[in-house]
Amino acid sequence: MKHIIRTLRLFLRKPRYFVYFNWIFGIAALLELLINLSSDYWQTFRLVTKPSILIILSIYFWYQTPVKTTQTRLFQAALFFALAGDFLLLFTETNSVFFQMGIGAFLVTQVLYAVVFSKDLPPNRRTFIRRNLWITLIFLAYQVVLIGLIFDRLGELFIPVIVYSSAILIMVLSAINRFGHVSSSSFKWVAAGAILFMISDSLLAIQKFYQAFPLASFWVMLTYISAQYLIVIGWLKNKETAL
Numbered sequence: 001m002k003h004i005i006r007t008l009r010l011f012l013r014k015p016r017y018f019v020y021f022n023w024i025f026g027i028a029a030l031l032e033l034l035i036n037l038s039s040d041y042w043q044t045f046r047l048v049t050k051p052s053i054l055i056i057l058s059i060y061f062w063y064q065t066p067v068k069t070t071q072t073r074l075f076q077a078a079l080f081f082a083l084a085g086d087f088l089l090l091f092t093e094t095n096s097v098f099f100q101m102g103i104g105a106f107l108v109t110q111v112l113y114a115v116v117f118s119k120d121l122p123p124n125r126r127t128f129i130r131r132n133l134w135i136t137l138i139f140l141a142y143q144v145v146l147i148g149l150i151f152d153r154l155g156e157l158f159i160p161v162i163v164y165s166s167a168i169l170i171m172v173l174s175a176i177n178r179f180g181h182v183s184s185s186s187f188k189w190v191a192a193g194a195i196l197f198m199i200s201d202s203l204l205a206i207q208k209f210y211q212a213f214p215l216a217s218f219w220v221m222l223t224y225i226s227a228q229y230l231i232v233i234g235w236l237k238n239k240e241t242a243l
Contacts, residue, residue: 021060028052029225036218046090053225054083057232064236071119075235078112081105082228099208100157103164106201110167113231117174117190120238121181128179136173139198143169146202150209161205172198175231182238189234196227 032049035042058079065072085105091098121127129136143165154161175194178187200223207216 021056025053025056025060025229028056029229032221032225033218036221037215050086050090050221051083054079054086054228057228058083061232061236065239071116074112074119075116078109078116079228079232081108081112085109100160103160107164107167110164110171113194114167114171114174116235117171117178120178127177129173129177135176139169139172142198146205150205153209164201168198168201186234186238189230189237191234193227193230193232193234196223196230200224200227 028049032046032053035045035049058076061072061079062076065075082105085102088098088102088105092102147161147165150161151158172194175191178190180187182190200220203216203220203223207213207220
């Protein structure tokens, strides 16, 4: 068994197999998106296709980080809670409690991502965000406008939504704060992924609390899948085990 695990780890770490990973991930993502566009009959298959996105990313991340550190374990935990959130949100039409539990799982993901990104920064230095407070103001204004749109329909979810919005804001700023402390490609990929994550959550909030719009689930998943891919692969680009 140890030999099999070691062989699989080496297999997944070889650069050329990154192409195979992309094919596997791409097929899983395509199936999930196509089912989003399909009739109700096919929606049951999302019990497989939706979780497969984070399962594939988690396995790949695990084997790309053979040296387990606090940072990599926190990242792996973030992916686990995102997977839990994906699964729980599949049952929101059955019971609204699943929506709250799913958002709770994603809240943990946002916090863990923020911690992971913050660990990429050297201690006791004036960070990029502190030198450019206007960036914080832009994203804060964006969140305020979004909450303003859905405020009347939040009801008892107002406080949880505020907490979650704060968490994802901190996550995005933490990703941007890596500027100058990591490789250029790692910064760009992770920052783009973090922003797409915020956009995906915004689309979900608008669809659920403000006004439904055509292909809402498709656009939510497209931005979400892209976000997770960019964050995972982008973060790996800055490590010794990077591709």
